[in-house]
Amino acid sequence: MAEPAAARLTIDLDALAHNFQVLAREAAGAELAPVVKSDGYGLGAGPVARRLWIEGARCFFVARLAEGEALRGALGTDRPAVIYVLDGFTHGAGPRLAAAALTPILCTLPQVAAASAWAAGQHQALRCGLNIETGMNRQGLIPDEVNALVQSRGGLRGLDVELVMSHLGSATEPEDVRNNEQLARFLEVRGEFTEARSSLAASAGIFLGPAYRGDLVRPGVSLYGGGPLERPDARLRAVATLTAPILDIRNLRPGDIVGYGASVRLDRPTRVAVVAAGYADGVIRAGKAGGYAWLGGARRPLLVVNMDLLVIDIGEAPAQIGQPVELLGPNALLDDLAAAAGTVAHEVLVRLSRRAERVYLGEA
Numbered sequence: 001m002a003e004p005a006a007a008r009l010t011i012d013l014d015a016l017a018h019n020f021q022v023l024a025r026e027a028a029g030a031e032l033a034p035v036v037k038s039d040g041y042g043l044g045a046g047p048v049a050r051r052l053w054i055e056g057a058r059c060f061f062v063a064r065l066a067e068g069e070a071l072r073g074a075l076g077t078d079r080p081a082v083i084y085v086l087d088g089f090t091h092g093a094g095p096r097l098a099a100a101a102l103t104p105i106l107c108t109l110p111q112v113a114a115a116s117a118w119a120a121g122q123h124q125a126l127r128c129g130l131n132i133e134t135g136m137n138r139q140g141l142i143p144d145e146v147n148a149l150v151q152s153r154g155g156l157r158g159l160d161v162e163l164v165m166s167h168l169g170s171a172t173e174p175e176d177v178r179n180n181e182q183l184a185r186f187l188e189v190r191g192e193f194t195e196a197r198s199s200l201a202a203s204a205g206i207f208l209g210p211a212y213r214g215d216l217v218r219p220g221v222s223l224y225g226g227g228p229l230e231r232p233d234a235r236l237r238a239v240a241t242l243t244a245p246i247l248d249i250r251n252l253r254p255g256d257i258v259g260y261g262a263s264v265r266l267d268r269p270t271r272v273a274v275v276a277a278g279y280a281d282g283v284i285r286a287g288k289a290g291g292y293a294w295l296g297g298a299r300r301p302l303l304v305v306n307m308d309l310l311v312i313d314i315g316e317a318p319a320q321i322g323q324p325v326e327l328l329g330p331n332a333l334l335d336d337l338a339a340a341a342g343t344v345a346h347e348v349l350v351r352l353s354r355r356a357e358r359v360y361l362g363e364a
Helices: 013-026 035-039 045-055 065-075 094-099 109-122 143-151 177-190 334-340 345-350
Strands: 009-012 058-060 081-086 102-106 126-131 159-165 197-199 240-252 270-275 292-295 299-306 310-313 324-328 357-361
Touching: 009 013, 013 045, 013 357, 035 045, 035 065, 035 345, 045 065, 058 065, 065 081, 065 094, 065 102, 094 102, 094 109, 094 324, 102 109, 102 159, 109 126, 109 143, 109 159, 143 177, 270 324, 292 310, 292 334, 334 345
Parallel strands: 009 357, 058 081, 081 102, 102 126, 126 159, 159 197
Antiparallel strands: 009 240, 240 270, 240 324, 270 310, 292 299, 292 324, 299 310
8 A cells, every 4th residue: 555645656658558558650651660778768668668569669789688577578578579689798798698589789899709709619500680880989899890890701600680779878969960970971881781770769769760770670768658859749749747745835934945965045935845756755855946837727836856855936826735746747847857957858867766656557
């Protein structure tokens, strides 16, 4: 039984399905391979992937090997999805990758060598992908390394390269010249692997146009309601809704201080509500500057965010003890709250803690 004062995180899988279909229409001609790393952006990779399987997803991306193993278990034998592991072929990964039927995305020359050696020992080709560095300088084989592998006699021996991918660093800024530069570098390398599928676009890249989509796109944050341009997008629905009850209502005077350190000193009579949630539940403390909650049909400014409690200015809104306040959801918008905290929607989602009671709607 849920604690009366606990926050509640409602995860709307029907909204997730809606977002998947919006992105599928935008990416017409390319397969959607959802990114469910970091436990489905903090919302539960198992329930998320099972629902997306119903919507037609047959490939998924995770970051860590352990995430791939957990996802394989969550999908079960009746959902034989392709699961790509972005970390690649790390030390000792071979037996675990094989046992869970996971496909590594190779990112470095040592990974290529290790994967090739493993395949030789198994006497069968290893299905894999190659991650190409095209301008982010974060992860991937540089084009010269790829060319050397292709031209060498055994550089890719034992490897069945089924996917060639890269990642855009400026897709949220469509006019940035880096997008075209990365596309050109990617296409040059992609031409060496005519039998493999290609993937360049994540959520924002889908909206850059057909040239960027390739054969497979990797939507992440926009599946979960984050706008592709890091601002609210009316085409997408909120998947996560965080609510918490009001614990107290106070009428404060000019000069009163709210919270620690006298950082909030009121300059007018203010009616506030103390709400049973805080940064221990995933409400980012920095978001109090410009952040808001939703109560009584309007936005209510965040004044203070502590570990277990937060305070909002409720003005003259009808309110009572125990009444739920929306801290994230269809009215307290994900991208707005990310901007207020000086971060991105991805971080807001993955910071949602397990302390809040979780409720799934539309679970498969």
